[in-house]
Amino acid sequence: MIKMQDLRKDFTVRVKAGRxxxxxxxxxxxxxxxxxxDRGEMVGYIGPNGAGKSTTLKMLTGVLMxxxxxxxxxxxxxxxxxxxxxxxxxxxxxxRSQLWWDLPLRESFGLLRHIYRVPAEEHAARLRRCRALLDLDEFMDTPVRQLSLGQRMRGELTAALLHGPEVLFLDEPTIGLDVVSKQAVRxxxxxxxxxxxxxxxxxxxxLADIERLCERLVVIDHGRVVHDGTIxxxxxxYGSRRSLVxxxxxxxxxxxxxxxxxxxxxxxGRHRATFALESASAGAAVAALVSAVGVRDLSLLEPDIEDVVARLYTSTDVP
Incomplete structure (x- = not known):
């Protein structure tokens, strides 16, 4: 569905070279x-500010040459x-919004049907699905300018899907949302x-969006791919380790x-201890602890992806 080969985008800037x-x-x-x-993939495309993420999306959508x-x-x-x-x-x-600020959400959806020339039955079927999954009914007749950020984002997702796209590009879809709205969108x-x-x-x-949604993760830094694979x-x-508490x-x-x-x-008083597991399995570590000092309770913590990505950006192994 998407192919990029040696894709490059340069910008010319003016810098001071004297008074x-x-x-x-x-x-x-x-x-x-x-x-x-490929078709049907869900790919997380991440990087620090200025890494080139939004520029890539703008080239993929035809905004930038x-x-x-x-x-x-x-x-x-x-x-x-x-x-x-x-x-x-x-x-x-x-x-950014693709909805009409002063119109009720329902009318924005109707206008988009005409703009994309979507048959009425197809439009109605997709809208029914979005209304059910995103709980739109309570604010369908509310002007967009009166919607909360979470409600508007649910409307934006619906608007992007009503014409049946094959590819959906999402740039910071949960930015600024409260916990409940994030869960609904995810x-x-x-x-x-x-x-x-x-x-x-x-x-x-x-990065919780990536962990929840994407099996494949592409990380870029300074406009280059530094990781392409699973989380x-x-x-x-990058040597992230599980922790045994x-x-x-x-x-x-x-x-x-x-x-x-x-x-x-x-x-x-040394009654609670945390271990970073390197080569030991969790089972072997627990067995060794029980044998040595006994265990009342324990938990196994998975590594935090944010720490892993931070380690990636500072690693000398990055190409």
Whole structure:
């Protein structure tokens, strides 16, 4: 559905070169990205501010012309065939609206049906599904300007899907939402992805969105891909470790060592201990603790993806 080969976008900026003089400098925003995304995939596309995420999305949707390289979406060249492409993609930008500010949500949806020339039956069927999954009925007749941010974002998602796009681009779809609204949006997108009907590309700073929705994660930094694979592969590559937190029956001996694990913290008179598991399995670690000091309670904590990504950005292993 999406192909990028050596895709590049440069911007020319003017910088001071003295008191009265400025010179031009070329800044690469996207620096030779090559990716292939297949039909039905849900891909998380993340990176720090200025990494090139939004620039990539703008080239994929035909808003920006690449400086060089090749790109196709749904078999179309985004800029030369932008009108045809618009009928086959949906776009949601968290801080921009495609709804009419002074019109009720229902009328915005009606206008979009005419703009995209969607048959009435197809439009009604898709709208029924969105109304049910996103709980739209209570504010369908409310002007968009009176909606809360969470309500408006649910409306934006519906608007992007009413014409039946093959690819959905989401740029920060949960930015600023409260916990309840985030859960509603994530549940809807998870259901959408499970159907396999839509290819989804998600850029976000909220890594919980990625963990909840995407099996494949693409990380970019300074316009280049530094990781393309599963979240589990990212954890493995950058040495993230699970943690075992144990409430012990008696204090740990001062010289206690747990094979395959590192003691990271001890609390409350050494009755609670946290171990970072390296080579040991959780079962082996628990068995060793029970044998040595006894265990009252324990929990196994999975590594935090935010810590892993932060480690990636500072790693000397990044290309």
């Amino acid at each position: 009265f003089r400025r010179t031009k400098r070329v800044v690469p925003a996207v620096d030779g990205i090559s990716l292939r995304i 690449p400086s060089s390289g090749e790109v196709s979406v749904c078999g179309l060249a985004p800029v030369p065939q932008r009108t045809r492409l618009a009928l086959r993609i949906g776009v949601v930008f968290g801080q 549940a809807f997108l998870a259901d959408l992805g499970a159907s396999g009907d839509v290819t989804l590309v998600l850029t976000t700073h909220d 589990e592969a990212l954890h493995a590559r 144990a409430d012990l029956e008696r204090p740990l001996p001062l010289d206690f060592e747990l094979p395959g694990a590192i003691l990271t913290t001890v609390e409350a």
